[in-house]
Amino acid sequence: MPPQGPRRQTGHAEAPPLSPSQAPPAWGGDVLYGRNAVYESLRAGRRAFHRLLLAEGLHPDERLRHIQRLAAERHVPIHIVTRAELGRIASGHHQGVALEAGPYPYVALEDILQHAAALGEPPLVLILDLLQDPQNLGTLIRTAEAVGVHGVVIQERRAAAVTPAVVQASAGAVEHLRVAQVTNLVRAMEHLKARGLWLVGLEATPEARPYDQVALSGPLGLVVGSEGAGLRRLVRKTCDLLVRLPMRGKVTSLNAAVAGSIVLYLARPPRPEGATP
Incomplete structure (x- = not known):
């Protein structure tokens, strides 16, 4: 018979104005990329965050505004970089957004x-x-x-x-x-x-x-x-x-x-x- 029942047991602020920055130095941790990935990571707030990188000329849609707001709430610096620079920093389809973050928080x-x-x-x-x-x-x-x-x-x-x-x-x-x-x-x-x-x-x-x-x-x-x-x-x-x-x-x-x-x-x-x- 298939198992039935249990087995017996033996932890909103506005985003600040953006200004162009110099290309950021290399980051030794994770670089998350893509708007959904970055948004959910900021929303979850389980990692340490270093800085948010945005490609210059991005259209300010609703998801991007939410990302900027969350970054401001978590005191994450926002830097504008060229698309070419962002492409060198973040692999994959970054959609103009990347987040430098600490390691993933595995649990016991x-x-x-x-x-x-x-x-x-x-x-x-x-x-x-x-x-x-x-x-x-x-x-x-x-x-x-x-x-x-x-x-x-x-x-x-x-x-x-x-x-x-x-x-x-x-x-x-x-x-x-x-x-x-x-x-x-x-x-x-x-x-x-x-x-x-x-x-x-x-x-x-x-x-x-x-x-x-x-x-x-x-x-x-x-x-x-x-x-x-x-x-x-x-x-x-x-x-x-x-x-x-x-x-x-x-x-x-x-x-x-x-x-x-x-x-x-x-x-x-x-x-x-x-x-x-």
Whole structure:
């Protein structure tokens, strides 16, 4: 029978006028880029911020005004630079906006469980087994934040970390989400099991049960494998059960981020509008 119920347990001001500046010196921390990523990072306020860089000649739309207002509220200096200079500082599609920021604030695994407890909700944790592609990581994190996942667990080595590319791919959602980076994913999974979570691995294999035959409810950890190899042997063995999404078309599998996003919505529909996150 699929798992039912819990497992038995064994922290507005106006933006100041902008003035042209000399090209800023190189920054040793993260450089976030893209309007959504920069806006959400400033809104979350979880990092230390060094300065906001804006390309000269930007059209002052509503999102840009919000970014400037948040920067002013957080006392972040604003500098105008040429587009060429901004392109050298910020990789990717920067949309004329970049933010020099401190490192991403990873949390301890226990912080994720405490967050769920503070909300009075059964924990829902997304566990990623050596996911490599920053775009896939960003997509899954964006979905996880949207449906109210309490936290994400990734491995420290041989896996994608939260980089500026991931922040951009998640449209800034990762700035609001708790992410734990662990040295050993299997040990982290065993800790979650000891704290009462059922671990469900996502695989496109015949031995995996169709998703509609499994109760995706209660304290739950959804485990998604890497793009090519899927779940590693010990990770698979540590899962309580495996589920799959039946394929009715000619395509026999889905991208890891797409499949994981679908199951996240099945496991937990988004909170009602107006509910406290």
